Ligand SMILES: Cc1ncc(C[n+]2csc(CCOP(=O)(O)OP(=O)(O)O)c2C)c(N)n1
């Protein structure tokens with residue numbers, strides 16, 4: 001018989017003093033944290049070897065509740081802090097939790113550069129389409145036309161596709177699921193944690209308080225039902241037209257490829273430098289890459 | 297110090313920073329190129345990987361300081377170097393390092409500002425930004441250097457103070473010191489003092505990362521050492537967990553100040569020329585102190601009772617050094633490459649006990665010894 005969920009989660013919470021947590025009833029953050037803990041438990045990681053890093057936001061409050069090495073940084077900067085940790089102690093398992101604003105708004109530059117470096121860590125981006133902590137302002141993922149306290153006539157800006165952005169910025173693993181699909185989310189997190197290199201998991205989550213209410217999406221349950229309705233697996237999506245995909249959220253693994261991992265590559269540089277040599281790379285200075293352009 | 301094992305080299309101030317960092321055991325650098333600090337990055341890009349350390353060029357200065365703080369939390373001695381525009385970008389996380397008590401060294405080779413300013417011209421315009429650049433009340437340690445050899449020594453000092461006090465330390469150089477070349481004798485590696493942060497001696501279950509201690513400095517574990525603790529920029533209790541309790545807020549903030557105040561004697565460094573009998577004292581720091589020293593020696597050779605008080609630490613402001621001279625002098629002349637940032641501090645600490653004047657330049661040029669002599673002659 002499976003170990004009950006309560007027991008698994010209970011192994012990782014900081015029971016003394018840290019509760020009640022700050023999240024609203026129906027918030028998706030707790031569901032993502034639950035998936036994350038079950039994934040870590042399934043991999044059997046030692047608590048001492050796990051570093052949970054976050055930025056600032058409702059989602060970024062997660063680390064304080066769990067019994068790992070935990071680091072609650074500044075808004076948008078979590079990945080850059082994590083980079084320093086992982087370079088110094090590459091054996092640690094570094095997991096970074098961020099909100100959508102944290103990851104691709106204020107922290108967008110760090111996000112794309114983390115993707116291109118391919119350091120072995122996982123970014124878990126909880127995308128609730130809104131700045132929750134500050135009370136519901138538009139975020140870089142707020143859908144066009146949606147209402148927020150700073151887009152009172154509808155959001156004009158085009159939203160980012162976080163998992164897609166990660167893929168095009170060079171992340172070697174990128175996946176997405178929702179808080180409705182807990183089993184899938186847990187599975188994707190496990191795969192991301194196992195992946196050697198930089199992995200991104202985007203978790204679509206509900207913020208009933210500042211997003212759902214204003215956009216007439218109903219309560220937390222209705223928002224979960226919406227997630228169920230709009231989700232479409234990457235496999236199915238592959239056979240769908242752009243028109244059919246409009247308004248849908250593609251879930252599953254978008255990218256999963258092997259590439260040299262940064263801290264290991266850096267070790268090669270250290271060894272060569274110690275001997276005063278240059279490092280041999282697979283690509284040469286002339287091998288620039290660019291997307292093929294259409295001819296006009 | 298024995299000369300054995302020491303070596304002579306013709307170095308730039310920025311290169312001396314590199315040598316100092318390597319000598320004191322810095323193993324992590326993250327930065328973003330900017331004139332006139334870039335030689336620090338270039339030097340460490342070559343040196344650190346060869347000694348098993350890490351050099352990273354990050355996407356910007358905010359990422360650079362963040363990576364340094366992460367590295368320090370993982371146990372490394374970390375530093376970054378920058379100049380005006382980059383220093384401005386780093387400010388939020390200087391405050392993070394102060395409240396989360398993360399040791400690290402930030403070298404700011406000052407250039408003329410604000411904004412892009414005069415990228416290759418010297419200035420000492422960041423004295424107040426180094427003190428108050430990040431938001432909120434916080435203590436900070438800011439050192440400076442006047443020569444290439446001193447750039448080496450102060451880099452070593454910066455790391456040692458950072459580790460000892462669990463505090464960010466800013467080393468404020470100016471473009472002249474950063475770029476000038478001097479022949480220097482560097483100490484043998486064994487002769488370089490290397491302080492390490494205090495590691496907890498308690499078992500992990502008793503570890504309180506922000507506990508009260510005699511010195512005010514709590515022991516610091518590294519991530520991955522088996523002490524699973526929480527670090528946050530929120531005001532926190534002794535366990536590192538966020539708090540809004542008045543008593544814990546006050547206790548935490550007071551300890552931050554107390555740990556630095558207890559170290560004043562060691563942290564606040566000055567030296568001088570002719571302070572025993574001077575009636576007029578020139579106050580200077582950085583490259584300007586070199587011109588000031590020449591001017592003062594010239595005047596003393598002519599029998600004039602002038603002296604030099606050279607500031608090696610800018611913050612905490614070395615008030616005690618002023619207390620020692622204030623009753624015996626008629627005038628103080630503060631010379632600096634800004635519109636009077638240290639001058640205002642000297643006015644504050646002198647509280648009317650003597651006249652305080654300034655000689656400043658903000659045209660992108662150095663202050664020469666001749667100018668200082670002229671300024672002194674106007675008074676004596
Ligand atoms: C430099 C900085 N700018 C602004 C803020 C204010 N702030 C705190 S959280 C936040 C947005 C959080 O939104 P998101 O990252 O999407 O996370 P959520 O709260 O929705 O989980 C903002 C703007 C801050 N703390 N720091």
Ligand code: SF4
Pocket residue numbers: 022023024026027028029058059128132133206207208209210
């Ligand atoms: S405001 Fe939104 S994101 Fe924040 S805790 Fe409440 S429901 Fe969650």
